[in-house]
Structures are given as C-alpha cells and as structure tokens.
Amino acid sequence: MVPRSLSFAVQQFDGALALLTVTGEIDFTTAPELRDRALELSRQGNLHLILDLAPVAFCDSSGLNALIGILRCTKETGGSLALAAVPDRLARLLDLTGVSRLLPAHADAAAAMSAHGAAHGAAADPPSGRHLRAVAAPQEGP
Amino acid sequence: MPASVPAPSPGAAAVPGPSPAGPEREAARREAARLEAVRRYDILDTPPEGAFDRVAALASRLFDVPVATVAIVDSDRIWFKAASGLDGVRQIGRDPGLCASAILKDGTTVIPDTLADPVACSNPLVAGAMGVRFYAAAPITTPDGHRLGTVNILDTRPRVISDDDMATLADLAAIVLGEMELRLSALRAVRVEQDRRRVEQAARTRAERDKAALADFASTLQRTLLPPALPTVPGLELACHYQTASPQDVGGDFYDVFPLSRERWAFFLGDVCGKGAEAAVVTSLTRYTLRAAAQHHDDPEAVLSALNAALLLDASIGSRFCTCLFGFLEPAAGAGFDVTMASGGHPPAYHVRARPGGGVRVDPVHLRGGMLVGAFEQAAFASRTVHLEPGQGLLLYTDGLTEARLADGTMLGESGVADFLSRRTGPADATALVEDAVALIQELPQDAGDDVALLALSVPPQDAGGPGVSVSARTSARPLPADDAGAAGRKD
16 A cells, blocks of 8 residues: 555634645544644644645545544634535544534535634634735655 | 701692693693584594595505595594595594504604504504504694594505605695585584574464464454354344454454343444454443443433443543444334334444335434444434334444445445345345345455444244244454354254
8 A cells, every 4th residue: 555644734813723724535544644733733722723624535434533533622622623625425424423513514614714703703814814824734755 | 057947838838839630631621622623523423425535545546555544533433434445444443553643743644664663563453453564644633723533544564655645645634624624614504504494483483373372362352342142032033243354353343132131132233433452442341331331221322321421431531432323122012123222423224124025125224413422521312213023124234334345446335235235135034134244245346354243133024933033143253254254053
C-alpha cells in the first residue's frame, strides 16, 4: 500500500475560530493525523473549529472516531465543532451512530461560517476579512 | 677471624634455588600446547586423503627408500596420515629414537645408521622385524611453532643424504603443513556454515514455538470473549457466525444470547470501534455490563444507557465506544416472539419474512436516533418492538458484512445486503440466513479484512410440527476455511 497522508490548510479568525481544510483520504492510518492537527489547533486557543471536508475523497469509521475525539475535546474546553461538505459515506455514518445530533454539518465552509456567526455573534465574517491569517500546514511528501 | 658468624635466619636456608622441576614443567606445558595444536587441525584418525598420500609416495620415490610416511604425533602414539610401504600400519607407539625424538627439535633429523645411535638402536622399528637402519625426518611445524609430526623416510640399510636432500625433505614437510592449513580453513568454513544453520534452525524453531504459543493464547482469549454456546430457546432457532481478521486478532465484534427467566431472554450484537487488544478490553467490559444490566432493566434503552455510563466511567474515557443492538425476547401471546430492541448507533437488523408464494421479504428494522455507546454522556437511544411470526427471522450483523468489498471496489452496503437477502430463495430460518450471508462474504473477490459477527433468530413455521428447538453456531478465525470453522450440530 502506498503510504498516504493528509494535508491541511488553516485559516484563523477572531473569536477563537479556526477553519481547518482537510485534503486526502481519512482511514485507519491517516485518521490520527486529523485528530492530532485539530487538537493542536484547539490547544493553541482556537475554541471553535470548523472542518472543511470538501477535498476529502474517502472517510471510513476511523474518521468518525477521530471526529468524536475532536468533538469531545472542543466541548470540554467550552468550544464547538462543526463540519462542512461532509462526504456521503461519513454523513450516513454520522446519522447511523446518532453523532449528527451533536455535530452540525453544513453544505460548505461559507454556510458553516455564517452558521457559526449566527450562533456565536460577530467575529465570523466570510473568510476574506482583514483579520484573516492564512497558515498552510507543511506538506508531507511520501 | 670473627668469632661468630651470624647464624642464618630461620627462613634463609629455605630460599629455593632454581627448581629442578622447572624445565620439566616447561616441557610439559609445551607438549600440552602442541597437543592442542594437533587437536585444532582435527586430522587424527581421519580417512586417507590424496594430497598426503602423494607426499608420502613422492618422498619414497625421490629418496628411493622402501618406506616414507606422513606422521602426526599424538600424546601416546604416532599416527600415519599417509604411509608408503607400510602395508596398512596406521599407527605405532610413541617410542623414543625416531619420530618421537625428531619432533623435539627444529630442523631435519638424520640418523645415517640407527644401530650406531644410542637411542634409536632400541626403537622397536630398529630392533624389531622391520630392521630399520636409516631414518630421516623433517618436522611439520605450524606458523606458531608447534611441531605436529614429521615427514619420514626409512630404509633397511644405512645411508648418507646430502644437504639438498635434507632441504627437499623439509620442503615436503612444509607442503604437508600447507595442506593441513587448507584443510583446516575448509573445516572452519564448514563449521561456520553449520553453526549458522544451527543458529538459524534454533531461531526458526523458537519463532515457530513462540508463534504457536501466541496463537494458542489468542485463541484461548478469544474463546473467553465469545459465548461458549448459544442457549436453547424453545420455539426459536438461533444461528451465529463469528470471524476475526486473523487468528491472532481477538476482534472487536461481539454477540450473546442468554436467558433471564423461563420466559425471557436477552440478546445483543455489536462492534467496538478500534482493533486489537485495546478493542478486546472494551468488548469484554461491554459483554459483562450488558449481561448485568439486562437483569436490572426491563427497557432495552435503559440497558444501553447503563452500558454508556459504564464505558464513560472507564479510565480512558471517551476513547472506548461501540455500536450495539440490544434486545429482549419473549414468546408472544398467540404464536411467535416479541422482540424489543434498542440501537446504539448500530446498522439496522433485517426482518426477513417468507412470502406466501416463495422468496422472502426483507425490511430493515430502523431505530433512528440511537447514538453510539460510550462516547457521550448525553447519548440517547431508540427502541421498538418487532413481532416475529412463525416463518420469520431477524438477522443482526456487524459492518464486516456491509463493508465487504465487491469486485469493482465498492462496498456491499446495507442495500447490497438487503438485495442479496431478498433474492435468495431458501427458507428464512436462522441457520440458512447465516449460512447464506457467510457464503456471500466468502464469494467476494477481496478479502473482507475485517471482523464479522452475525446473529440470526427465527421462529420455525407452524407446519414444522410444533415449537422446535434449534441452535447452530459458527465461529471461525481466518484463514481457516469455513468448513473447518466448527459448525455445531443443528438440533431439530
């Protein structure tokens, strides 16, 4: 099997919000990377996380496990987790396991951002605001 | 003259001079080292070898003597590696005078007339029937100075040999040593190879033993994690199948059926998220918790809530969760069974009913809103009651079935399983449902490298002659073929 890894792009906003865009296939081997990267953002003070899964081609139950771990962590710190552009299979898993009741999923990142803005007040302008800081995660080659 | 010479102090007289035993001890030490060198070459009592035979024959011809030998001097004998003209004599005693004396000094020994030599004259070869009168020998000397033996020439009449001849004899001895060195390095190479093989063999044997012990351990552990057998439920047929990705893998899938009273039973089937030993621990905790909670709650949702609380109490909180179907079984007032079932985020069971005209109807028993167990304190579960009429069955499964891959790489999926069950023409009894589902998995081209657990319950048709009793069980660990998996007998 070809070793694969996920790549990440991070946009941070005022109001302790980070948008994490995930690219790659989330499975048993890569799911821990997602969990680690999200928990790292959380430790850095980003109470609220939005995961944009639009570029995710595949996600199995390992990805669900990682999401549950991230969700628990954000709840403990008084923050929130929301998903954007959830792949079909993951959406079915979230429904089946009832996790969708605790983990809002939105059509795309923009919808997730405005839903977050509505729920948490200001801060979450569209990702073009002047407070935007874009941080690209280092790409790991094979 | 001084009147008194001071008396020697008591100890002075005891100061020893050079010990008379010194040179003897030195000789004994040298002889021991020499014998060790002889042993090292490992040549004593070996069969004849061409190279040494040719040296003896060459010496005999070169010097025109009746007897020439290549001799190795052992502790108590002189052993011939090669001998020309000795008619099968392989060794003689280590009597002084000839070889035994020749190895005591460097350089070639020449005794032109043995009867004129005070020591050689009494050697058995000289005094005996052989009547040796001439003897010359060159020692076979190792690079570290040990004289292993000699190359000898003997004649029955006195002779004189030139310095050139003596040099030739010394060369022959050097050739013998060269052969012995070659032989030794070949021996060493063989021994190294043999040692390597022995070490490898030992390592292989140990690894095989360890592997067998580990497999034993894993399968013992696996047995403790599985129900020993399905119980007998009057009026109900039960069948199950359990398969782990590998024999070493204790697996995260689990199921059980057990009695609560004479008229009430409980069952469950689920899947712990994760793999390996960590998952097995959660499996164990889950099984015991469900069994205990079933005794104290009448509502299956309450049982799952108890499990949720138990898993959240655990030290590694939040990282151990499972999906699970849990239900109670009670004989229904008319016929068949009432099954009250709750789901904790598990794929729906299939309710299978035989159609009047043949074939079966398959309906998933959706329990929407049930959340996985052990991840969230606020988890909610969903339940409903399904009535199993005679001729109807219920199939519970883990995602090893729905996530099995088809030839084109896509997953079978819930709809694929439902389609398969609808298309089958066999009866809707538990055993047939499980057997067909197992056959389906095994026919798939790609190994469903996951654990699979299946549990089926069915109420035999009423025309089958009253409430039957049937239990069948299948458990297996890959890569055993299904036939060896220990299908327990069907009791009908």
